[in-house]
Amino acid sequence: MQNYKAPERDTLFVTQELLGMEAHYQALGFDEVSEDLVRAIYTEAGKFSENILAPINAIGDQEGCKIDDGVVTTPTGFKEAYAQYVEGGWPSMAHPEEFGGQGLPYSLATSLAEWFSGANHSWAMYPGLSQGCMETLKSHGTEEQQALFLDKLIEGSWTGTMCLTEPHCGSDLGMLKCKAEPNDDGSYSLTGTKIFISAGEHDMSENIIHIVLARLPGAPAGTKGISLFIVPKYNLDENGNVADRNTVKCGSIEHKMGIKGSATCVMNFDGAKAHLIGQENRGLNCMFTFMNIARIGTGVEGLSAIEAAFQGALAYAQDRVQFRSMSGVKSPDKPADPIIVHPDVRRMLLTQKSLAEGNRALANYCMKLVDVTCYSKDESDVKLADAKLALLTPIVKAFLTETAQEATSYGMQVYGGHGYIAEWGMEQLARDTRICTMYEGTTGIQAIDLLGRKIMGSNGELLNVFTQEIRDYCTEVRGKSMFNAWTNAIDSHVDEWQQITKDIGLSAANNPEELGAASVDYLMFSGYVTVGYFWLKMAVLAQEKIDQGSSESDFYQAKIHTAKFYFDRMLTRTRSLVSAIHSGSENLMQMDAELFKVG
Template sequence: MPIYRAPVKDMNFILNEVLNIGKYSNLPGYSEVSPDLVSAILEEGAKFCENELQPLNYSGDREGCTRHDDGSVTTPKGFKEAYAKFVEGGWSGLTQSPEYGGQGLPHVLGFCFEEMMISSNHAFAMYPGLSAGAMAAISIDGSDEQKQKFLPKMVEGTWTGTMNLTEPHCGTDLGMLRTKAEPQADGSYKISGTKIFISAGDHDLSENIIHLVLARTPDAPGGVKGISLFIVPKYTVNEDGSVGEFNNVNTASIEEKMGIHGNSTCVLNYDGAKGYLIGELNKGLRSMFIMMNAARIGVGMQGLANSEVAYQNAAEYARDRIQGRSLTGPKNADGPADPIIVHPDVRRMLMNAKAFNEASRAASLWCGVLVDLMHSAETEEERQWAEDMVGLLTPIIKGVFTDRGFEYCVSSQQVFGGHGYIAEHGMEQFVRDARIAQIYEGANGIQALDLVGRKLPANGGRAVQAFFKYAAEVRESAKGDDRLRPFTDALGSGLKDLTQATMWLMQNGMANPDNAGAASTPYMHLFGHVLLGLMWTQMAKVAADALDAGTGDASFYENKIATGRYYVKRRMPEIKALLAEIETGAEDVMALDAANF
């Protein structure tokens, strides 16, 4: 059966040594976050995920969720009890505002716990993950009355949340949605329509589910300009805050899916359900994107988390599985064969995953700090810089991390050979579960288009220029140390090629938008390599300085440098091929008539 060990040591290294979160003591939530407290929170989170969630992952996948004749939905055996322990442990409110009962800790700690949850049980992690997105939207765009009515119970975890966008006839093109919102005399709206693919749409974990639903009023303008966002609880909420009557939100079915079977992905019918406008009328996409941007970073972390647990199992198997002899002579002379970890191609697969996991973890946690900075930094300049960085990095984290995460789940399965195809080892589940992350919350092609079409030109290219400046400063700080030359050389070369690719898009994308579209995915992956190379340069510099100081675990730091060196020397050369692909333009992509496909 599969195993999982939360990477607490690596998280502590990134938080305390690379990101040095102690320097943000002036920010809300950071003042009391000492290294000891961080370590204690991570250790407790690891215990919960390893002991409560991971044992349910395989069984939850096999059992799945069940819709009953009365329309109610139950989750797999053990999920309800595990969720009760999740609530009891206060995990739902870890980073939420103390005003509504949360602990107010930094978002970056929430990112750590989120990774652990996903690695241990992806399907379970989606229930609180959707709630977090809904809470973010209500916290920012909800009225004071709505905040007081819904947030305390959601922060506590007694109520959960969802986001409802997709309909049978429209996914990405939300301007086509048909769900109606008819205004009522009491200021509420009657919501009618069908939503599909609604993760955590119905279940038995919480006493109420707070749906956030996109709909349009009868006199709304067409397209995306006529979309509004509504809070629609499964059960109405009484004046005293207690749960009231059923609100005509009916579960028509549970989707039959490739993976994440332990999460109830539902078709929901809204049959005149009572809803409440959140934010401004016809400005619902703005509010929904608060949820979607948070969710996209979370989905990017699903790529990392699935890759991490798949890698851990592959490494364990490679150390134990005896098969063949080393090309350079027996390494297990007393046995009939050597463990397969002696074979270079097995190591290649493991190193690809390990090097990606550690760098993407650093990038994700850096983004967590940036989220805190953009909300709470002392100066407008700092807040703007952090907001620019988060906006720029979000499609890269979502698109690149899920593409690579799936790739490394597959290669980790490959380490097992035929055993990887057999369900009991759990590897095929990791592959199936990871696949969805490339699709939902905006398919990865959409992320690439968002990057090149919106994020690059925004504010005259302010965000990408800020990234170039920051990366150049990191590279400069690491120069002069021969141990770090592979990192600084690769980062310097990558930045040069990324600049060239960006200039090519500026010059050719405007002239022919298909050039931008054809270049978007290779550009996103080129940028992803530079981002991870930047993270490796930072981590290698910290590790080298620690070795010089003679502090900490020397083996850990030496391994960190060796793993990073693998990435910059073996993976970052892909940048040259991606640049060449970008500069070929769209002509060959668009050459065939549609009928010839």
């Protein structure tokens, strides 16, 4: 079993050195959030990840959740870890003081989310899902609703869920059927079945607050007739305390490939007492507030798995001896050399490493933008950050989770046959992270959101806003660093990004299927270029640190080596993606659906 170590040093590099979070926090009025405070929080979060969450990760997988007549029991240790999480004040960290929060900035929670999930993906989903519920209440709840529900959620004694999916409708929410009938007292009676409800039922908290999408009587068909409701597991008495049991019950839990410690529930609402939140029929708009953050959060889960897979693979590659190096014996005292001497093992390790570090920079950059949209009082800053976030959110969600599939697969592959054996923990990582390209909107959904809604929907404007940032940076460093070749590579990829976008726009004007045909390859292209931009920045910064005589030259030198790997072997993956994009939709759509046959 591999040990998880919170990547504290690299996270400090990204947040403090690369993204200048200290100055950023000061500018937004978080005067007390110095680098020292960040370091102190990191240290505690690292301990919680390594000592509390990691040790129960395999147990969660082995035991899974159990259900008995609607009562769900989480795996051994999960409940106790949650109690420690609440006791440590972690849930309230990035919430406003008016609701009992600690008033720290959002982005600070990103690293914690990464590490908690890296140590124990299943466990981290319980507090993770509460976030969606809290954001919805914060943005759309009445003062009374916030007073009733938000404090308890923020302190962590209650948890929350988001209830969207029904058996016949996943991404296409317009088809949803759950109904809410008005009662005389202003509440509603909600009836229907929701599936895939993470943390829908469990034994960690005193109450569970469900945010549920449903239709009012006579509501318009499709997405314009969906409203949002609060449905507590236990109704509240006049003092806001837990009272009688509401008629919402967990019907069953799913048997899944992974995240077995996370209860994925079928939730049956049988005339359950519900409270409208936000305006009638505007439920989907309210959802979008929260969806951006949830999608970045899912991307961060992917990142966390890449890091954990790298750690596991590296430990084995340094320990396992097998064959001699082709360029001469490296460990004469051993019967063979450690497999890290072999080029193909290094190719796998560097793929993981370059993705972990590059994706970490991108994810934290996005959460920095989230800070601006939440806290800045400068309207033009907010507008710019909003535009960049709109573009980058589907990229972060899909690129970080797709690359996690490859990285966790390499985690196993470096181990050879041992990677397939449960006790090493590598196969659990691959199984757990497999859900990430599917939930919170599949990769296909992200890709059409990016290319259709965001890029074509803004006539390319959202793309220009971000590529301008990249171009400005390239202009700034050209001729001033050792990395002109990489600067030029990024610059020419940005040219290509815009050219491809124009090409697709033209062909889609005649044939709307062109968007879907190009979308996933386009998203992955965008991901490789965006992460390439961060690798260029990291390499330039690392060289500066070396030139300044840093005592950590090994750390910075490793960054530059990893950047070289990324530019040589990862960014070049765009070559095939561009070919596929240019091939158009005919090779997908020309074949009649009836010609697809088994036999």
